[in-house]
Amino acid sequence: MTAEPLGTARLEVRRSRFYAHLYRVESPAEMAQVLVGHREAYRKAAHHCAALRCGSVEEFKNDGEVGRPGRVLLDLLRNHAFENHVLVVSRVFGGVLLGPGNVGRAFRDAGEAAIREAGVTR
Numbered sequence: 001m002t003a004e005p006l007g008t009a010r011l012e013v014r015r016s017r018f019y020a021h022l023y024r025v026e027s028p029a030e031m032a033q034v035l036v037g038h039r040e041a042y043r044k045a046a047h048h049c050a051a052l053r054c055g056s057v058e059e060f061k062n063d064g065e066v067g068r069p070g071r072v073l074l075d076l077l078r079n080h081a082f083e084n085h086v087l088v089v090s091r092v093f094g095g096v097l098l099g100p101g102n103v104g105r106a107f108r109d110a111g112e113a114a115i116r117e118a119g120v121t122r
Contacts, residue, residue, distance in 0.1 A: 007118025015094025067100035
């Protein structure tokens with residue numbers, strides 16, 4: 001990975017594994033670098049969903065996943081008042097379809113766990 005994460009978490013839901021990382025960034029362009037690092041670190045992952053808040057820029061990526069998990073991750077950054085942060089969750093598919101609702105909850109739970117592990121409070 002390119003940068004050291006502030007917090008990391010691993011969550012398993014019905015055999016799918018979710019790897020969440022919270023990063024501090026200086027510019028929106030760093031999100032692409034973080035995603036490249038995740039694609040290298042989690043080669044078996046089918047999806048790498050992410051959200052960014054940096055200054056006035058807010059962005060999210062669903063990476064083809066159902067349930068709009070990128071939007072869920074962006075909501076987490078907003079709710080915790082994070083500025084200049086990227087939250088990325090990579091999913092390694094476990095063979096069981098979760099459906100849009102359960103996928104969104106799993107990404108949210110993994111993201112919240114990474115935020116808690118970072119110990120960053122606002």
